[in-house]
Amino acid sequence: MRNTPAIEAHGLRKSYGGNIVLDDVDLSVNAGTVTALLGPNGAGKTTTVHILSTLVRPDGGTAFVNGCDVVRDPDGVRAMIGLTGQFSSVDKLLTGEENLLLMARLRHLGEKRSRTRVAELLGQFDLVDAARKPLSTYSGGMQRRLDLAMTLVATPSVIFLDEPTTGLDPRSRHTMWDIVRDLVAEGTTVLLTTQQLEEADELADRIAVLDGGHIVAEGTPAELKRLVPGGHIRLRFADAAALDTASGLLDDSDRDDAGLALTVPSDGGVRALRTVLDRLNAASVEVDDLSIHTPDLDDVFFALTGKKDQSGRAESNSTDTKGTQS
Numbered sequence: 001m002r003n004t005p006a007i008e009a010h011g012l013r014k015s016y017g018g019n020i021v022l023d024d025v026d027l028s029v030n031a032g033t034v035t036a037l038l039g040p041n042g043a044g045k046t047t048t049v050h051i052l053s054t055l056v057r058p059d060g061g062t063a064f065v066n067g068c069d070v071v072r073d074p075d076g077v078r079a080m081i082g083l084t085g086q087f088s089s090v091d092k093l094l095t096g097e098e099n100l101l102l103m104a105r106l107r108h109l110g111e112k113r114s115r116t117r118v119a120e121l122l123g124q125f126d127l128v129d130a131a132r133k134p135l136s137t138y139s140g141g142m143q144r145r146l147d148l149a150m151t152l153v154a155t156p157s158v159i160f161l162d163e164p165t166t167g168l169d170p171r172s173r174h175t176m177w178d179i180v181r182d183l184v185a186e187g188t189t190v191l192l193t194t195q196q197l198e199e200a201d202e203l204a205d206r207i208a209v210l211d212g213g214h215i216v217a218e219g220t221p222a223e224l225k226r227l228v229p230g231g232h233i234r235l236r237f238a239d240a241a242a243l244d245t246a247s248g249l250l251d252d253s254d255r256d257d258a259g260l261a262l263t264v265p266s267d268g269g270v271r272a273l274r275t276v277l278d279r280l281n282a283a284s285v286e287v288d289d290l291s292i293h294t295p296d297l298d299d300v301f302f303a304l305t306g307k308k309d310q311s312g313r314a315e316s317n318s319t320d321t322k323g324t325q326s
Helices: 045-052 074-078 096-106 111-124 140-151 170-185 197-203 221-227 240-249 270-282 297-304
Strands: 005-016 019-030 034-038 060-065 081-084 158-162 189-194 206-211 214-219 232-236 254-256 261-265 289-293
Touching: 005 045, 005 189, 019 034, 019 045, 019 189, 019 206, 019 214, 034 045, 034 197, 045 060, 045 158, 045 189, 081 140, 096 111, 096 140, 111 140, 140 170, 170 189, 170 197, 189 197, 197 297, 206 221, 206 297, 214 221, 214 297, 221 297, 232 270, 240 261, 240 270
Parallel strands: 034 189, 034 206, 081 158, 158 189
Antiparallel strands: 005 019, 005 060, 206 214, 232 261, 232 289, 254 261
């Protein structure tokens, strides 16, 4: 199931006037997984979500959600998806329960099923005590939980989350993350847009980095971090003699005499670590302590986004983790 694409897009293009927002975007999201679209403001993240959720028609390319064409069968797509936008869509004149009931009726669930489903969601999102209170009494985190609950009224198999935790405090953000994890554990497919690098790292099985209307890199969080230079292994030794020997064996290392340590460039992979340790073991050099440092998503973000070619457009010739052009 997890190897079956729930979302597929090929060659998506979208322009507004002379502004090219998406330029030949390919994307695939496996069922029951989370893919994060990561990129700066104006990169095309929200436009991608709007096309896939049938809110915007692409200028070119094709896109499918669970096999349904978003252009030719928008009603079929809408029946299977849920969308939580950047801004809360709750009606603040209603209570939480009334908001959910309204959505259930719009989804034609029927009176009995509507009330059953609303009760389920109020419990799932820890909103039972606040169910009949006006939304003016809800915190930002409660309103976002209600917003996501409304998205899930019809039990969609695919949900789009467009920067769902913007403006939330750390506790509320972590609560939302737990909810998303639970949904995915139950088989829901999630396409998430975010500018919060920690959020992408925490939730995503795969990340697509979007910049200037292009996917400039794609892979697991670990794979993307290995694309960026700066990873290294830090080795600490018990005495200066061991440090001297190790320094001679590892020519590309940087030496820290005061700390009795060496820093060796590395992609952070097991093979690279084994190579270093095997070389030291062959010379009977004992390592007192070691740590592996890899670039984080902040490094990935700054390295892969914001680059311009001479024509002023974002570069599109970056390669993904499989070595194919994005």
